[in-house]
Amino acid sequence: MVTGETATEPLMQETGYTLGHLSVNVFFIISGFLIAQSLQRSKDLIEYFVARFLRLVPGLFVTAIVTAFVIGPFMSELGAAGYFSQLATWTYVPLTSSMLIDNGELPGLFANAPSAFEVNGSLWTLRWEAMAYVGLALLGSAGLLATRLRFGVFFGLFLAIYIAITMWTDLRETIGAVDHIMRFGLCFLLGTFAYVYRKKIPVTLLIGLPLVLLPVLLRETGVYQLALVLAMGYAVFWLAYVPNGLVRKFNGWGDFSYGIYIYGFPVKQVMISLFPQLDAATLMLIASPIILLLAIASFYLVERPSMRKRGELVSRIRKWKPLNAREQTASSPAE
Template identity: 30%
Template sequence: MSLTLAECLARKDNDLAAVRILAATAVLHAHAWVVTTPGVKTEDFFHVFAFSLDFHGVHAFFILSGMLLTRSLMERPDALRFVVARLMRYLPGIFVSATVAALIVGPLATRLSLADYFAGGAPFAFIAGVTSLLDINAPLPGVFGTGGEPGTLYIPLWTIHYELVFAIALAAIWALGLMRLRWLVFAGLVATLAVALVWFWHGEAHLRLGTPHHLVRFCTAFGIGVALATFADRVPVSGRLMLAVLLITAPLAYSPLAALAGMALIAYGMLWIGFKGGPIAHALARLGVWSYGFYVSGFLIEQVLAHAFPGWSAWAVFGVAFALSIVAGGLSWRYVERPAIARTGYVTAALRRLPALRKVEPGDRPASVAPRD
């Protein structure tokens, strides 16, 4: 007898982190060509189910985030703490990585003198711009001015910008009580899928529109995740259903329905890997814990390798960058991310002491008592 998704999520022990490392690796793989091949575009990569593999990796991130963030709010309906947790999860790792880039990598790699490099405080403006996600494409003076993607050190962070916005929007919708109306969640999903169906009927024909195109695909992926969490008690998790989803979606891989078929396959494949994946998924999940630092610093590492060894192929850059990104991810988790997450309760309690927030959630514990995580 198969378990429902709600029952699987209630067990807490799962291998969903395996999905994160697989998705991050797909992005790192594509970016190895970006840093080594001038002029390469998304259209040049292998496409299936309407998108390149790195785009599918990003969709997996958004589906998983939509599901887990909604589940988090369901288990602990505290909108303020939820937003603080997202900020503590995302920003400290970016800040440390950007600081290393600006104060260690930059001075070693710049073609300028150190006096010119630090003139006007440019490295510190870089740290602020990248950490705040307001200017993720900020350059460092005289650093990486040539190559496949000159001047850019943190190209993957644009997706984290969307994730953070979606998380805050989700918290606001929850605070308004709208997420408790299951019929409204279902109606929202139907509307989102309808828009996606029309938008992606011809694949990525609208890719050059930029933000609107990405909003449609990210909203679709995130919305699927929200629906999975909302209707988790109705979603069975089984190998037979995984096979059925595969058999139904595979013939649609190059049809006008390819985009939605691909997201459906990713969504259910994510559940199968996370709860039925076995020893391989369990081993990948151990690496997946480090996937955020891997994702944040991976492109920077690839840029360093591409400029230090200009004769290397994309495959060589990818292979070495993968190993170094695992190390970076492990260090980030151990010394930056986990300690920051542990402070979520204390930061939330401190914010509740502010007069403007003191009466936002009257049912909460007194602000003088810091909740334990």
């Protein structure tokens, strides 16, 4: 991100993927685990989708406001007057928070950054996250999450399709949507698999260390990405549950992951624009505490208060539901 060239990105030479790419994969793995838990605990799909909406949209809405009306006028090369005279300034918030656009531009913002005019390059994945929520609900409605066996068979079928498409076709290279479905589907469903089989999967270094070595051995094969995702997924759950639960203790203060995700890119763009001489390590050192503070504020001021409105919003939606056929018949005048 510092130079705009992926070849110089952290971890690119070591893994073949950028730090951002790998972070998104981890995000989807964790999401698959937590969303499967949310679906199981929800009384119905109304409660499930309300929870998903409140988890994504309010924080995204505020991020868009901060970006457009706090960062924008100060960082745009057009100046405040020119910036606010552009229609794109005023449409950015509704288009971004509704996920109708992937990575909308703001007039003159970050024009001289290596990733020129990119305002929040991370947000494009949220649309795929939302689609994963819908997909999991469909799996649940079809009964494929009812037993470990059913989901295991489904996951095995997905893996077979994933391997076949990856190894024996060029669909992932030629059609972006296919690549995204395979990549995000693998990560999200792996997290779901971890939740469904959580009582059956041992979390130990005896399994973790061989899994970490697997991508090294398969680096030049068509299943390298699969091996890397499996290794990262297992490592994530090992870190969360084994070393005295340090990650969980940190999460006891609040779930700041979403805030880090939605504020990370624009904060780094600001830093790069202000201090173009920064190298990658210094950028991370300076930007990380700022991003974390914004994520903490997002959680306590926006995300958690919004989630606490879930019960009230669910009740209101249920009251709006159309009367069922029997109620409609009973309430209609006799002919």
